[in-house]
Amino acid sequence: MFSSNPFTLLSQSVPPLVMQIYAILMMLAVALGTLFDLYHKRSWEFFSLRRKRAEAAAQRQLAGWQIASLAARTIGKEVLTSGEFCKWQRQASHLLIMYGFVIYVVTTVLMLFVYPRAARTPSPVTALWNIGALMVLAGGLWFFFALKVNVAHEKQSPFRLIRADLFVGSLLASVAFGLLWHLVQTAHKVGAASLFLLACYILFTTLLFVSVPWSKFAHMFYKPVAAFQKRREEASGASDLPAPAKTSNIIR
Amino acid sequence: MPTFVDMMRCDGCGECVEICPSDIMHIDRTYRRAYNIEPNFCWECYSCVKACPQHAIDVRGYADFAPMGHKVRVLREKEKGSVSWKIKYRDGRVKEFTFPIRTTPWGSIKGPGEYEAPDPKGLSSPLLAHEPTALKVAALPTLASVKD
DSSP: OTTSOHHHHHTTTSOHHHHHHHHHHHHHHHHHHHHHHHHHTTHHHHHHHHHHHHHHHOSSOOOHHHHHHHHHHHIIIIITSOTTOSSHHHHHHHHHHHHHHHHHHHHHHHHHHTSSSOSSOOHHHHHHHHHHHHHHHHHHHHIIIIIOHHHHTSOOOTTOOOTTHHHHHHHHHHHHHHHHHHHHHHHHSSOHHHHHHHHHHHHHHHHHHHTTTTSSTTHHHHHHHHHHHHHHHHHHTOOSSOOOOSSOOOOO | OOEEEOTTTOOOOOHHHHHOTTSOEEEOTTTOOEEESOGGGOOOOOHHHHHOTTOOEEEOOOTTTOTTOOEEEEEEETTTTEEEEEEEOTTSOEEEEEEEOOSSOTTOSOOGGGSOOOOGGGGGSSSOTTTTGGGTOSOOOOHHHHHO
16 A cells, blocks of 8 residues: 555546646645635735734834844744644644645645656655655544644534634545545455545545635645744834843742 | 734634633634633633733723723743733833743642642641641641640
């Protein structure tokens, strides 16, 4: 299972071009969904207004190298290590989902566009596809059953689904059915169970990418921008938070 | 002046839900972010404002008597044992204050559950729990020792 390309076997019944068109349509759905989200929720207007207010309230102008340094620190902390989370469990879960999803998407694109009919797909690619999906499942299920705030703090059932579950729910269902389909297809070639699992995989994958305007999918674009803006406001003196205390009161 | 949550900053960690003594900080059922379900019942204790690690909770007056954009922002620094306030008055003045809140490291105080269970025989003793060790004395005077 870890050494086979799930899309190579599928290419015997579905032309690779159809799979590639589907993948491009999903990428377009994410781009259009994010743009619609920006327009419909007026997020762009909100960010622009906040930026103008911050510029007006700035007590000092930042040099180019200072802005570049802030961007580098945002990438280093908020983007690459999910450092904005205050609890290590949520940070670890988010890192598993984030890196798992990136690995899963990159390897899917490689398998679809580079090795759709290849006699042998490089085993690191196929292995990483499985590992990425398992990382998403591990982080996602941990979050879904133990870390969701309404489950952890309000003692609600994890199965009480709300709109905020649309992203994580469709992502989990997509990778879970993808893995199951790959497992069944590897063991039994094409059969009824394999076709059913493939249909579920396509259904939830489509839901994941088409539901961008209603889910929190676009947070992967917004969050880094918001984190950078927050750092910039703090550095320019425009933040509405008090300045940090100059001395420590802790006696050690 | 009840609290309200800036949903762009809230990451849904639940700290305010845990700490609110009035149990009015809850989780929104659509976006899974915190919000004040009943501002009229807010005690204005600022517990949630100080506890929020994302500084997502602000305090504002009702629009009918405080319509001119005042602001109260809080920064609690556990590692320094201090809490700082930035007050923006309605006439535009801004003042900042910093106060010590503790002198011992955060998390260093033992909770009641971390002590050993008291001996049931202690019920017949005139001493209170953890006396005399918590008072840092060897022994407390008793009636018998006073008579002697």
